[in-house]
Amino acid sequence: MPERKRDGAGMDAYDEEPEARSGPVGPAGARRADSPGAPPEAAEAGATEAEGTGPRATGLEGTEAGATEPGGATEPAPRAGLAALSPRYRLVAGGALAVVVAVAAVHLGMVFLSLAPANTVSKRHAKAVEGWVYPEFEQNWKLFAPNPLQQNVAVQVRAQVRGGDGEVRTTGWTDLSAEDGAAIDGNLLPSHTQQNELRRAWDFLGTTHGTDNRPVGVRGALSEQYVRRIVVLRLRRDEGVDRLGTVERVQVRSRTVNVTPPEWSREKVSTAPAYRVLPWWTVTGDETEAGAR
Incomplete structure (x- = not known):
């Protein structure tokens, strides 16, 4: 705040701001780099900006951070997993996955029918179930029997x-x-x-x-x-x-x-x-x- 003084007529008077006495003020109230009272560092920075060689003039900050490309376009993220494959290989991978899921579903169904109580489905397809399950995938309940x-x-x-x-x-x-x-x-x-x-x-x-x-x-x-x-x-x-x-x-x-x-x-x-x-x-x-x- 400016120092208030009282003059001889009894009126209040204010001293001028120190910056006003030391030189002109810039747009945001900052001292201009070419003002007489500015420090040497500010003068050098102002000269750099004025010549158009500073970071703001060249846009190096944005380039080094990888935020944007010249012209303001954003670089797309690299693809991963199946998305990185070509459409042909994605089709092959999807088909192989579908086959694995189908075989697993059939296997679980056959084992379930072999263990479940006799029913219409298990009786009608008994030969197919036995041919699939026996002897490699045979299951039994002897471990849980009342008298093992x-x-x-x-x-x-x-x-x-x-x-x-x-x-x-x-x-x-x-x-x-x-x-x-x-x-x-x-x-x-x-x-x-x-x-x-x-x-x-x-x-x-x-x-x-x-x-x-x-x-x-x-x-x-x-x-x-x-x-x-x-x-x-x-x-x-x-x-x-x-x-x-x-x-x-x-x-x-x-x-x-x-x-x-x-x-x-x-x-x-x-x-x-x-x-x-x-x-x-x-x-x-x-x-x-x-x-x-």
Whole structure:
């Protein structure tokens, strides 16, 4: 504020502003660069602007920041993902994605029909469902059953072999389940054959035979042939019975042992093994040849 003074006539008078005494004032009240009282830095800046070489004159600030291009046009952002592909490749990628989604939907539907209670759809398309699901995608509920499996079942086999001298020799019992277990133990990617072939074959035989070990119906005879082919193949491959002669008959048995209950359980079970011994089966010529191959 200007300093107010009182003159001799008693009237108030004001001193002039310091800037007014030191030079002319610019448009916004700022001192002009060429005024006598301006500092040297302001004079140099004013000279630069006047010559048109400063940042405002050349527009370098906007160019360096990448805000706009010359002429005021904004540079578009680069595309990413599918948008970066050409229309042809976007069409191919979309088609591949549609195929994957369709296959996943069909697979989930087939598995659902195989697990769901029997209904009109599952009965009408039973063959298609079984062909899709079994054996690779088989599901079951044994883990959640009221009485899950609490036994270890081992399938064993022995054979009668006729040697070159005409004498028939009987081999010892071979534990085929133990061989499968040894092949699976420590194997990150065990084969489906090692895990399920022998086990499923024995389950199939047990459900198609009576307590007297006699087959029930056509499926019983089929299960015997299936198990017989498996054991002959395994004998010739693992035991090398070819050195002894020709396999004429085989006998299969199961050894079942109850799983020991945990320490905190009060349940008492017998851990003595129980055997189920099947009668001797005669090996046919085609089964012997299949085992040799």
